[in-house]
Amino acid sequence: MIDSSPQPVQLLSLDGERMPRPDFDPWVADLDGPALLALYRDMVVVRRIDTEATALQRQGELGLWPPLLGQEAAQVGSARALRDDDFVFPSYRENAVAYCRGVEVTDIVKVWRGNAQSGWDPYTVNVATPAIIIGAQTLHATGWALGAVRDEVDSVAITYFGDGATSQGDVHEAMVFAASFQAPVVFFCQNNHWAISEPVGVQAHRNIADRAPGFGIPSLRIDGNDVLAVMAATRIALDRARTGGGPTFIEAVTYRMGPHTTADDPTRYRDPAELAEWKTRDPLLRLHRLLTRLGEITPEVEAATQAQADAAAAELRAGCIGMPDPEPLSVFDHVYATPNATLERQRTDYAGYLTSFGSSDQPGEGR
Amino acid sequence: MIKVFALPDLGEGLTESEIVAWLVAPGDEVTLNQHIADVETAKAVVELPSPFAGVVRVLHQPAGVVVHVGEPIVSFDIGGSAEPGSAEPGSALPADADADVQADAPAPAEQREANLVGYGPAVERSGHPQRRARSGGAALAAETRPTDPVAAVSAGERPRSTPPVRALARDLGIDLATVTGTGRDGLITRDDVRAHSTQSVPATAPHGAAEPSGVPPTASATPASTSIGPAAAVAGLDAAARETRSPIKSLRKLTAAAMVQSAFTAPHVTEFLTIDVTPTVELLDSLRADRNFTDAGIGILAVVAKALCLAVGRTPSVNTRWDEPAGEIVQFNYVNLGIAAATPRGLLVPNIVDAERLDLRGLADALAELTTAARAGTTTPAALSGGTITITNIGVFGIDAGTPIINPGEAAILAMGAIRSQPWEYRGQVALRKVLTLSLSFDHRLVDGEQGSRFLADIGTILANPARVLTMI
Numbered sequence: 001m002i003d004s005s006p007q008p009v010q011l012l013s014l015d016g017e018r019m020p021r022p023d024f025d026p027w028v029a030d031l032d033g034p035a036l037l038a039l040y041r042d043m044v045v046v047r048r049i050d051t052e053a054t055a056l057q058r059q060g061e062l063g064l065w066p067p068l069l070g071q072e073a074a075q076v077g078s079a080r081a082l083r084d085d086d087f088v089f090p091s092y093r094e095n096a097v098a099y100c101r102g103v104e105v106t107d108i109v110k111v112w113r114g115n116a117q118s119g120w121d122p123y124t125v126n127v128a129t130p131a132i133i134i135g136a137q138t139l140h141a142t143g144w145a146l147g148a149v150r151d152e153v154d155s156v157a158i159t160y161f162g163d164g165a166t167s168q169g170d171v172h173e174a175m176v177f178a179a180s181f182q183a184p185v186v187f188f189c190q191n192n193h194w195a196i197s198e199p200v201g202v203q204a205h206r207n208i209a210d211r212a213p214g215f216g217i218p219s220l221r222i223d224g225n226d227v228l229a230v231m232a233a234t235r236i237a238l239d240r241a242r243t244g245g246g247p248t249f250i251e252a253v254t255y256r257m258g259p260h261t262t263a264d265d266p267t268r269y270r271d272p273a274e275l276a277e278w279k280t281r282d283p284l285l286r287l288h289r290l291l292t293r294l295g296e297i298t299p300e301v302e303a304a305t306q307a308q309a310d311a312a313a314a315e316l317r318a319g320c321i322g323m324p325d326p327e328p329l330s331v332f333d334h335v336y337a338t339p340n341a342t343l344e345r346q347r348t349d350y351a352g353y354l355t356s357f358g359s360s361d362q363p364g365e366g367r
Numbered sequence: 368m369i370k371v372f373a374l375p376d377l378g379e380g381l382t383e384s385e386i387v388a389w390l391v392a393p394g395d396e397v398t399l400n401q402h403i404a405d406v407e408t409a410k411a412v413v414e415l416p417s418p419f420a421g422v423v424r425v426l427h428q429p430a431g432v433v434v435h436v437g438e439p440i441v442s443f444d445i446g447g448s449a450e451p452g453s454a455e456p457g458s459a460l461p462a463d464a465d466a467d468v469q470a471d472a473p474a475p476a477e478q479r480e481a482n483l484v485g486y487g488p489a490v491e492r493s494g495h496p497q498r499r500a501r502s503g504g505a506a507l508a509a510e511t512r513p514t515d516p517v518a519a520v521s522a523g524e525r526p527r528s529t530p531p532v533r534a535l536a537r538d539l540g541i542d543l544a545t546v547t548g549t550g551r552d553g554l555i556t557r558d559d560v561r562a563h564s565t566q567s568v569p570a571t572a573p574h575g576a577a578e579p580s581g582v583p584p585t586a587s588a589t590p591a592s593t594s595i596g597p598a599a600a601v602a603g604l605d606a607a608a609r610e611t612r613s614p615i616k617s618l619r620k621l622t623a624a625a626m627v628q629s630a631f632t633a634p635h636v637t638e639f640l641t642i643d644v645t646p647t648v649e650l651l652d653s654l655r656a657d658r659n660f661t662d663a664g665i666g667i668l669a670v671v672a673k674a675l676c677l678a679v680g681r682t683p684s685v686n687t688r689w690d691e692p693a694g695e696i697v698q699f700n701y702v703n704l705g706i707a708a709a710t711p712r713g714l715l716v717p718n719i720v721d722a723e724r725l726d727l728r729g730l731a732d733a734l735a736e737l738t739t740a741a742r743a744g745t746t747t748p749a750a751l752s753g754g755t756i757t758i759t760n761i762g763v764f765g766i767d768a769g770t771p772i773i774n775p776g777e778a779a780i781l782a783m784g785a786i787r788s789q790p791w792e793y794r795g796q797v798a799l800r801k802v803l804t805l806s807l808s809f810d811h812r813l814v815d816g817e818q819g820s821r822f823l824a825d826i827g828t829i830l831a832n833p834a835r836v837l838t839m840i
Contacts (some may be wrong), residue, residue, distance in 0.1 A: 054399075055400045055416040057377075058375070058413060058414070058415055058416050059372070059375060059415075059416060059418035060373070060374075060375025060376070060418075061375075061418075063379070064379055163415075259411070261379075262377070262378070262413075263377075263378035263379045263410055263411070264410065264411065265410055265411025265412065265413075267411075268748050269748060270409075271747070305381060347380070356531060357531055357534060357535075
């Protein structure tokens with residue numbers, strides 16, 4: 001692969017040393033010790049949630065789970081840069097973003113347990129439910145952003161997708177429209193190096209960030225395992241969008257340390273040395289080192305953070321296992337925003353079918 | 368309180384998995400999410416985290432066994448007498464006896480096609496999953512079929528019925544495999560289930576509640592499940608006495624498929640050549656004595672590999688592939704040299720990429736690396752694909768010659784035998800010489816006798832007289 005642009009922007013070295021960068025520094029100047037510690041807590045908690053969900057899948061409690069291990073900084077750093085009225089259009093891996101936006105941990109796993117068609121009400125947290133179709137959410141984001149312009153508000157849409165999604169037509173269409181109408185949307189690409197088993201080099205002979213300027217969209221290529229660089233870049237992009245500057249493309253260079261999903265075995269296609277190398281760039285490790293330098297890490301802080309993470313994991317487990325099965329007729333809810341005659345007829349027919357089992361032995365119980 | 372854990376679907380739409388290893392034993396105390404077993408699916412080897420904290424009571428399945436999704440694999444004593452809170456973990460079955468019933472219930476997953484995401488071994492899907500003899504469901508079916516031919520459905524298939532009828536049967540605790548269908552094409556109707564239910568209730572002494580709509584736990588008292596225990600135990604004993612049956616799986620299955628494909632599509636010709644390799648043995652001795660090569664570990668296999676690469680250059684047709692779908696012969700202008708390796712898991716053929724570019728020391732290093740990885744089980748998938756020609760060293764087993772089967776997708780395989788001290792003609796007299804037999808199988812679609820013979824003769828010439836290399840390069 002030809003390395004056509006400079007190294008990704010980094011504000012935090014692997015040793016946790018703050019690296020000066022005049023164009024980015026002002027955007028994270030407000031992050032004092034406690035603010036950095038809050039980001040660290042988020043990252044520890046989401047990693048713990050992610051690990052627990054993986055275990056729940058292995059125990060038959062979830063049908064599938066897409067781990068985000070290694071991508072905590074990219075997700076937490078960008079999500080924490082958003083305003084409440086901004087709107088997130090995620091893929092299926094942005095569970096840390098959902099957590100930061102206030103989605104209940106139990107709601108995060110609802111879909112993966114096969115318990116609901118979608119896990120939460122998008123409008124209460126301004127996060128759309130995960131798009132499984134690769135790249136489809138980028139179009140939704142551009143559309144939403146065009147709507148924000150018409151509403152004359154300065155809210156911004158941010159859409160998350162992976163390196164593999166950049167090969168999808170949807171993503172390109174979304175960028176064309178975003179550029180044409182200068183829509184306030186941030187294209188946040190987490191280049192985690194692997195589209196299931198395809199290495200990024202197969203579909204990107206140049207850096208992914210280099211594609212956006214072709215659409216007339218400025219792009220930033222940042223170290224996605226550096227939470228400060230992520231937050232600064234996202235803030236720059238959000239500010240540009242809010243002030244009429246149009247879309248921005250961010251390529252956060254990170255690494256999927258786990259499998260694509262729990263149904264995948266990366267050891268079949270990935271060199272173990274590559275994973276070992278990326279472990280040294282672990283986003284949590286780096287922030288921990290900075291906080292240690294700043295004197296923010298004490299045994300009490302460590303214990304409290306761990307306790308918070310364990311509590312979140314316990315809440316997730318209890319909520320997942322104790323989740324009541326949905327009522328069979330609820331499948332008809334939330335299909336259309338307005339009443340629909342065909343759907344009503346189907347609901348009536350299905351209700352009749354259900355009563356054919358008698359009242360005592362409903363077929364929906366158990367699994 | 369005992370909790371039974373049944374094998375979940377660890378991928379998407381998988382019906383079975385193999386327990387590779389248990390990391391705990393009965394009596395062990397485990398914590399929640401403690402890694403208790405390694406389980407191999409068609410897609411991955413995964414670590415199984417314990418779903419409970421407590422003491423392991425029973426391992427229902429030994430390591431090395433293929434288990435169907437939904438079958439109990441381990442029971443835990445989690446202490447206390449009742450479940451805290453009303454929520455029942457879905458995959459945890461209430462008690463041992465019920466577990467059997469649940470496992471017998473026709474799991475929908477059994478009928479599902481494996482839905483592989485992105486990639487996966489196609490071989491795993493060929494053929495119907497084999498059900499082990501000691502599984503309750505199979506034992507029942509075997510018991511029922513001879514006495515009740517009307518109910519007979521083709522082996523492994525779920526009895527025909529409709530969802531409401533299946534729900535009714537489940538509620539009544541009836542295994543549909545034991546019910547005779549009177550509907551069209553043997554369809555089991557609601558009445559069939561009810562009739563079967565009234566038949567079996569009187570036969571069951573300890574049936575407390577007369578209400579047939581009781582919850583599944585009463586099913587433990589039906590004749591269906593009581594008959595499972597003894598039958599399974601007897602089957603286990605018999606099997607141990609005279610013969611052992613093990614499922615065809617994993618590497619054995621893949622090897623078999625590859626061998627069948629090769630043996631029945633490529634017309635094999637095998638030629639033998641026995642040569643005096645004393646000069647090569649002397650060369651190796653002199654290399655060992657040379658301080659520049661002492662630590663290189665160059666052996667006879669490396670020399671054979673080098674000779675093969677040189678001979679390929681003179682007879683390129685042995686380094687080709689028959690591409691039937693494309694109607695083309697693919698000529699490889701490089702040598703990815705496969706080395707058949709016996710590993711603890713079975714036969715693997717990793718290859719040395721671009722072997723023709725390596726010198727003798729390079730080949731020796733590559734061989735050492737490749738065999739170490741194969742034995743340690745760390746061979747990468749990349750190393751197992753893309754081979755163009757193969758060597759199999761049967762000499763290490765003390766064998767002289769054989770008719771090796773070509774690795775599918777290649778044109779030739781060379782077997783090297785053991786080096787033996789034998790009386791041999793030498794300078795007009797009989798002398799004790801180091802003698803070796805080479806066996807070459809080639810695909811006659813790609814290689815004629817002339818080319819195959821020349822190729823084998825070239826390798827023999829180099830081994831018999833290494834200096835002759837000078838005439839070939």
